Amino acid sequence: MITKSLKKRESELANVKRQLEILSNGIFKSGELPTFKDKISEIDQFPLKPRQLEILQINLGYMCNQVCEHCHVDAGPDRKEIMTKEIMEQCLKVIKSTAAHTLDLTGGAPEMNPNFRWFVEEAFKVGIKDIIVRSNLTIIRSNKKYFDLPEFFKKNNIHIVSSMPHWTRGKTDKQRGEGVFNKSIKALQELNAVGYGLPGSNLRLDLVYNPSGAFLPGDQSSMEIDFKKALLDDFNIQFHDLFAITNLPISRFLDYLIASENYEDYMYALVDAYNPEAVKNVMCTNTISISWEGWLYDCDFNQMLDLKVEGKVKHIKEYNEDLLQNRNIRVFQHCYGCTAGSGSSCQGSVI
Numbered sequence: 519m520i521t522k523s524l525k526k527r528e529s530e531l532a533n534v535k536r537q538l539e540i541l542s543n544g545i546f547k548s549g550e551l552p553t554f555k556d557k558i559s560e561i562d563q564f565p566l567k568p569r570q571l572e573i574l575q576i577n578l579g580y581m582c583n584q585v586c587e588h589c590h591v592d593a594g595p596d597r598k599e600i601m602t603k604e605i606m607e608q609c610l611k612v613i614k615s616t617a618a619h620t621l622d623l624t625g626g627a628p629e630m631n632p633n634f635r636w637f638v639e640e641a642f643k644v645g646i647k648d649i650i651v652r653s654n655l656t657i658i659r660s661n662k663k664y665f666d667l668p669e670f671f672k673k674n675n676i677h678i679v680s681s682m683p684h685w686t687r688g689k690t691d692k693q694r695g696e697g698v699f700n701k702s703i704k705a706l707q708e709l710n711a712v713g714y715g716l717p718g719s720n721l722r723l724d725l726v727y728n729p730s731g732a733f734l735p736g737d738q739s740s741m742e743i744d745f746k747k748a749l750l751d752d753f754n755i756q757f758h759d760l761f762a763i764t765n766l767p768i769s770r771f772l773d774y775l776i777a778s779e780n781y782e783d784y785m786y787a788l789v790d791a792y793n794p795e796a797v798k799n800v801m802c803t804n805t806i807s808i809s810w811e812g813w814l815y816d817c818d819f820n821q822m823l824d825l826k827v828e829g830k831v832k833h834i835k836e837y838n839e840d841l842l843q844n845r846n847i848r849v850f851q852h853c854y855g856c857t858a859g860s861g862s863s864c865q866g867s868v869i
Contacts, residue, residue: 531824534822534823534824537768537769537772537823538823538850540772540776540781541767541768541772541850541851541852542851544782545782545785545786546851551785551786551789552789553851554849554850554851554853554854554857555849557789557792557794557854558794558797558849560794561794561797563794563797563798564849565846565847566797566800566802566803566846566847566849567803567845567846567847568802568803568804568842568843568845568847569803569804570617570804571616571617571618571804571805571806571839571842571843572618572619572620572804572805573618573619573620573621573622573801573804573805573806574609574612574613574616574618574620574621574622574805574806574808575622575623575624575805575806575807575808575817575818575864576601576609576621576622576623576624576807576808577591577601577624577625577626577628577807577808577809577810577818577821578600578601578623578624578625578626578628578631578634578637578810579597579599579600579601579625579626579628579630579631579810580592580593580594580597580598580599580600580625580626580810581593581594581595581597581598581599581600581625581626581627581630581631582594582595582597582625582626582627582630582654583595583627583630583654583656583657583660583661584627584654584656584694584695584698585695586654586681586693586694586695586770587692587693587694587730587770587771587774588693588728588729588730588765588770588771588774589769589770589771590765590766590768590769590770590771590818590819590822591625591626591769591818591822592769592770592822593625593626593627597626599810599811600630600631600632600810601631601633601810601811601812603633603636605810605811605812605834606633606636606637606640608812608834608835608837609637609808609812609834610637610640610641610644611837612834612837613641613644613645613646614644614645615839616839617839618646618806619646619647619648620646620647620648620649620650621641621646621648621649621650622650622652622805622864623637623638623649623650623651623652624652624818624864625652627653627654627657628651628652628653629651629653629657629664629667630657635670638651638674638676639674642674648677649674649675649676649677650676650677650678650679651671651676651677651678651679652679652680652681652726652864653667653678653679653680654680654681654694655680655681655682655701655702655705655706656694656698656701656702656705658701658704658705658708658709659701659704659705660701668705668708668709668711668712668714669712671709671712671714671721672712672713672714672721675720675721677722677724678709678714678721678722678723678724679724679725679726679761679864680702680705680706680723680724680725680726681694681725681726681728682702682706682725682726682727682745683727683728683730684727684730685744685745685748685749685752686699686748687699687700689730690702692730693728693730703753703755706723706749706753706755706757707753707754707755709723710723710754710755710756714757715755715756715757715758716756717756722758723757723758724757724758724759724760724761725745725757725759725760725761726760726761726763726866727741727745727760727761727762727763728763728765729764729765732774732775732778732780732783732784733787734764734787734788734791734858734859735762735763735764735859735862736762737762737860738760738761738762738860738866738867741760741762742759742760745757745760746760759866760866761864761865761866761867762862762866762867763862763863763864763866764788764855764856764858764859764862765855766819766852766855766856767781767784767785767788767851767852767855768819768822768823768852769822785851785854787858788854788855788858789854791858791859792854792857792858793857793858793859793860793861793869794857795861795869796856796857796858796859796860796861796862796868796869797857799861799863799868799869800853800856800857800861800863800868801817801856801863801864801865801868802816802817802820802847802856803847805817805864806827806842807820807821808834809821812833812834812835813826813832813833813834814826814827814831814832814833814834814837814842815827816847816848817856818864819852819855819856820848820850823850823852825848825850826848827842827845827848828845828846828847828848829841829842829844829845831845856868
């Protein structure tokens, strides 16, 4: 008898296959649009190669207290995939010897992993210099066991990067769920209260903006000015930088594009906005992404499409930085999202 977990895995693989087929066929297969490989070949960037490794991005699991429309991880309260302590220990062995200086912890809600705090403290002990936690903010107000997160973050000098779709309730709740805006505002005020986001503070608090529909983000610098003014005027909230991130056509956002009949128009928009200058600094060139199971990917978007790194080294247990630095980076049509306009990465614009 096929177990429930095996059936779920088969369903996930079938969904990944479906997404890859959608991204491969139609407008690209017919020749209406050039493939991403063709585009970067024009500027002698294929195969795309790594630069100096700077960031290890680790997905601690898909469990989340929210279900956001644009989430490329398909995270939610019903997801049970969580990185084990054994895999975390393998990651710590790598952190001891890596050339990377930054650990970027993501999810789901990374704080929901039961070993989250232990892992953060151990990562500092073995020599990592900077730890980013991608917090959805509402986790701080979701349950009393998370109420002390601002103090924990401060104690460990964590760099907080938090999603904030808009400075208004309507647009935020539409994308992330009813009541999210009020909880996010409360969480930001609590982070400000312990010193995060204030001018001159070394407690970094950055916000992330993702468009709520089938369109590309506006100019990051201009949007940051608008966000800062509105949040300060209306709620006395301060933060450091705003990262404007393009939604890539995968997972829930791909399903939304298809259901709303915007898929082809969105892909044309990405290709039309392609900027060859952005190719030089895409995040896959300075980052290794590690899944909750320990598999290695060029980026967390490739992780969602199960496009593991090329070469012999596939898992954290086999980690060999020299071999990984000599690999070819796997590219596909969704990569247009990272090279549109000023480019897009988990750290915002790349130009």
